[in-house]
Structure formats: C-alpha cells, structure tokens
Amino acid sequence: MPRGFGVSGTRLTIREETTVHDHRKLGRELDLFDTDPLIGSGLPYWLPAGAAVRQALEQYILGVERRAGYRHVYSPVLGKRELYEISGHWSHYSEDMFPPMDLGGEQLVLRPSLCPHHALIYRSRAHSYRELPLRMAELGGMHRSELSGVLGGLTRVRAIQLNDAHIFCTPEQAAGEALGALELIRRAYAVLGIQAVRYRLSLPGAGGKYVADPELWERSCKLLTEVLEASGVPYEAVEGEAAFYGPKIDVQIADGAGRESTLSTVQIDFHQPERFDLHYISADGAKHRPVMVHRSIIGSVERAVAHLIEVHGGAFPAWLAPVQLVAVPISEAEVPAAAALVEQCLDQGLRAELAGPEHGTLGARIRAARLVPYQAVIGAREASAGAVALRLRDGRRPEALPAGEAVGRVAAVVAARSSELWGG
C-alpha cells in the first residue's frame, strides 16, 4: 500500500468518549484532506483517501441524475465580466466574487455560480416545447471570495465543486420539476445517512440586494409554497435568505454542535430566462419564455463530504469508505494469498489494500484498519483452502467463505450502497 496514505499511515487515536466529530480534525487524522499556506486558506486539497470518498459520492450523484433524466455538461470556471453583468451577479453579488483579471483588453471573472453558463448553453441551440423539461446538470467548479478569517476545513472554502443542475421547462412544468428535485434530495439523504433538520422557504428581506420585480417574486414564492405543501414536509418561511434573483427552498443540516447550514436548494426562477432572453418554440410555432428550476441535491461536494465525515465519525458506509477491504496476512507465507485476494477485489471494482507484516504486528495492523469495513485475516488454513474469514468493522465475524464468494458478497453490499455491512 502507498506509504503515508494507507491504513498504516493513519494517526487516529481512540476517542470513544466523544460523539461530536469535527471534520477538520478527522480529515487530518484520517488523511482525507489538508491545506497548505502556500496554496492558501480556503483552498484545501484532497489526499488519496479523501479523493476516494469524493469520487464515490460524485459517481453516486451522477448516476442518480442520469436515471432521473438529467444530461451532464462541462463548462469553464471563468467567464467574461459582461456575462455576470447580464446575469445580475455583478451588481448584486460582486462582494462575494474575486476581482476580475485583465487579459488582452478583456476582463475575466472566476464564476460565482454555474447558472449563466448553463443559460448560454441552452441558448446556443433552438429548442422545441417537445424537448422540455430539459434537465442540464454539472458537477462544476465555482469560486467565492470568503474572507480568510472564516475559513477552515471544507465548509467555508474559496474554490467550490458544486453539484448543480438547471431544468429549463414551461411554467406549467416548474412545480412538478421542483417537487421531483425535492424527492431526489430526500432519497439521497436516506442513502447517505444525512438528516434534514429543517426545510426553509427563503424569502427576500429588506435592503437593495434583490432584483426589483414584485410580480416575479410573487409568482416564484407562490409556486415554491405549493411545492412545499405538496411534498408534505414541515417548513418555515424565513425572510432575508433568498438568492438575489428569487426565493428558494433550502434544506438545512446541522453539525454536531447544532450549527445549521444549507446543503441542498431548489429554486424556481423567472428572472434569468428574461435576462438571457431564453425561449422555446411552442406547438403553434410561437416563441415562449421557459422557466429555470435551479436545484442542487448535495450542494457543494466540500460541504457534503465535511458533513459525511462528521455524521459517520470517519466510519463511512462500505460504498463510501476510502478502503473497503484490507487483506491482512498473518505472516510472510500468506502474503501471496492476501495479494491475490486484493487483486480479486480490484477486479470487482472494490478499493482494497494489503497490510503485510512490514506494517507491524498483526494486532497493530488490525487496529490501524479498524475503520475499514472488511478485514480479511489470512492464516495458513485460509491460504491453503482459498478461503476468507472476514472480520466486519462492527465486530461481527461471518463464517469463512471461498474467496470468490466473500468478495462477491462485499461487492454486492457496495453496489447496493447499503448501510448494512452484511446481509442477514
């Protein structure tokens, strides 16, 4: 296994006395992510173990979206200043944006959201009403000029990877699409083990940071209220939390200390389609204005992983675990059998590592791997029989199985994204 990053490299100490986990502390102890003053505060990098968790999460979200009829795009993290003047970010949101970069007589801006790019992608082709709802998704980068004083860990960062999507649809389809997005959020939370503490209808407040168009606000507020009523979730309306261009539904989560933050959002937007002069051709051949439903299932990947680290205390469900199975040969003689087991796991798409005798005593290797969902200790008996006796992270020890069968059962648990380590 690669030194310093694998199971033997963790510096985790046992802290069973506390159940409140801080993702910043665990992130370092478990070698998930870190920061460097030379890269800058609010700009964490992901170590291999953290990158594995993030990749598993991203693959899950991409799959959920594909099955729900979304199509994915990629768009650049920069755009010309004019783009954000049109979207309204420049006049309503520039305090949160990085200063523009001068380049060859133009000004380029690190984007503060993906919406303007997606509006342009929609606008680049003619669309018939038959194509709607058109669901466009991207796991894309964006930036926010957070002050250094509030930075730390993965929750307040300057470079954000956002799970974002925009649904271009008719006004009649908007509520149904927003409701569908809430349902995707509900299902994702169940799979991820995340609890929503509150649904919030975020309305505009006093002050001039919102676009002025009372009719627009009224229409979206009315639709979002209908969506929340139809979904049956309890919610509360809070003033002063809307986006500058419209109200939104925020799904709130809380950390171990009870501090609330927004993870997921759903918005119904009549403003951006106007600004970008978007249209579709209806059955009678006339041009009509679509509505944009903005939605994010898990918000930023950074905040989602921070929350998952704290919720699971580093003991991730098998499908999210950085290492899913560690093969532990008792002595040098069983190393070939353990290596073969690791190969079998890799062939099945699992993340598996070998913790050989060079990593310490048997007890030390098992302790170092205590957050790994499956430990396969291979002694002379298992090696000669081609069998595997698994120890599960929760202490259970199912009966020894032929290696292929054991790997198959682990792969099935991972493929089902089960929260259980072992069926039955």
Ligand SMILES: [Zn+2]
């Ligand atoms: Zn958006």
